[in-house]
Amino acid sequence: MGSYTDVALIHEEVAVAPTFGSSLPVPNVQEIVKSDPLHVPERYLIKNQEDMPKDADHTCNLSSEIPTIDFSLLSRGHKEELTKLDLACKEWGFFQMVNHGVATEVLQGMKDAAAKFFELPVEEKNKVAMTSDDIQGYGHAYVVSEEQILDWSDLLFLIVYPSQYRKLKFWPTTPEEYKEAIEAYSIEVKRVGEELIRYISLIMGMEKDALLALHQELVQGVLVNYYPPCCMPDKVLGKSPHSDTSTITILMQEDNVTGLQIRKEGEWVPVKPIPNALVVNVGDVVEIWSNGKYKSIEHRAVTTESRARLSYATFLFPHDDVEVEPFDHMVESPGSLRMYKKVRYGDYLRQSLKRKMEGKAHTDAAKTAS
Template sequence: MEPELNGAAAEEQELGWGRSLPVPSVQEIVRKDPNCVPERYIRGQIKRDEISELPELHIPVIDFSKLSGGDEAELNKLDLACKDWGFFQIVHHGISEDVLYRVRNAMAAFFDLPIEEKKRYAMADNDLQGYGQAYVVSAEQKLDWNDLVYLMTEPIRRRSYRYWPTTVRDFKDALTTYSDQAKRVAMQLLSHLSLLMNMNREGLLNLHGEMGLGMRLNYYPACSRPDEVMGVSPHSDGSSITILWQDEDIAGLQIKHEGEWIPVEPIPHALVVNIGDAIEAWSNGIYQSIEHRAVTNERKSRMSLATFVIPDENAEIGPLQQMLDATLLPKMYRNVKYLDYIRYTLARKMEGKAHTHLLKLEQE
């Protein structure tokens, strides 16, 4: 029987956002037998005919330096990217190659540790920080082909350093440096989105309250049956926005656009950004969170680092008055306390955008 990831640190009694059931380490399964794919991971043939092969279909690319410099054309490009795609890549974002290199090496060093060492940082029974798995809510559901570490980095008081591996020498400094830079990028993006949503630059930041950052470090082992498993099931993010660094030498992220799955080809040193459910609610659906997934491959493992920008637990998400029009765009979403929403989403398995029905009003 494979070692289970979750379940350690049960002494922490404070109620968290949710929990995930213990599951085997996929990395350990592959280490013991590269050809082994347990039945619980197999979903049947994934429909490859739904994946677009049109070379011109790429998510938009935003020049962050132009955007930060007040370029009106780049701001309009951001608006269209959020309306038409919900995803875009940013280049010239100011996070140095050295910072990206360090955080990638720190992640790789952690996942290279022996399983018994990694289990020292396993998730508590009642929360999702640490090494383990997420969105596992039943013993029957199909599992994703990945291992992960989830850590809160902002606000600083939310950091649980006992989940930060001390045996990886540069882990804390590399992750902290990257978090600080990702926060800068996030705050600037939110200021531009505030202007597009007819607010002053601080509008979305004020709506967040005490803004949080949650980081999900993903490891996707190579898989001998990649057409029958999922790296991450289709879902949208419960964040306001998500900033993703992904390995540059192999694609895995796909987004759903007009009924087709579009691969997101990595651009060296670029970051992928997507709209989350919170901004979908605040914008009354003008900007929508988009279903996305990760696929696996036979050749090599892959890593990614998702930084979720999270409203304060007591923040309220729901349509802003300036995003409403009684005739053209009536109120489409209800107002919900963010803590209630995120606990609801984390208590469910990933099923596309099924969880967003909690936000949506019935329309006649």
């Protein structure tokens, strides 16, 4: 029998935890691979030749140019590192972050527990399956029609902060250490993320705490993606091209397999893992606030033939009621156009979840008519 605190928390979550969207049920990709590793169902096969993954690892020379930001230098007030952050957000919208201070054992604890969860029998994982009216839990997101091409991946998505938004019925109880690993990892990423948002506030010409204050209450979600191996890696995508609806996203990659790609100068650029680094990308909220100076860049995930891959994305975003629009001082000169209209963040987020991930479609929908 649960304690009074447990019961109180459950009552509290029923009262206040919002629902962010829903997704149609589709087959479990991991089980498809287990039952027949040499077959890819038609619904996963990309039809457009241009979208098919190429071996970008060997053909793209932009990978080595993806910026690396030293978080410890930012923390010590180095102006040069702040300038590097400004350029990274402006020219790439993506950067790798080193010396962030999250302990290696915390990173590894999250990886180990998630790997154990995805190794469980499907019946066990389905104990925390998404329901028809929610995207928290185990399953698939952004599935809005029976006709769309599906992504070659399964996922677990949870809202972690504010803690009253948690829906504990979707939190895995097996393996036993998973809840603790999610908690430990999320606390640390929250700390780093809040500090990064402060630095973005500075490069946008505002007081250090201005952006965080505008969130009203910072919301944090964690998404673990599982990409099974695929016998036809050039014919499927692990995750369709999209930008993130967040303020910023902080991603932990596997150290020894590349799957994340970003669109830069018309080509897909692999983001090669740096051991223990975190990948950060600008989200749509910062793009709108900055009137397009800092862009949320399209990215996608590809698969490999030989091995599974996991990734761990943390989304930091505003409270539903926050109204997001370009700041006056970011509309660069008198007479310049505001590129985006004012949007209520909760409406913007839910509209994006009602459509398949398709590049920058949701940010384009927020643009003013030119």
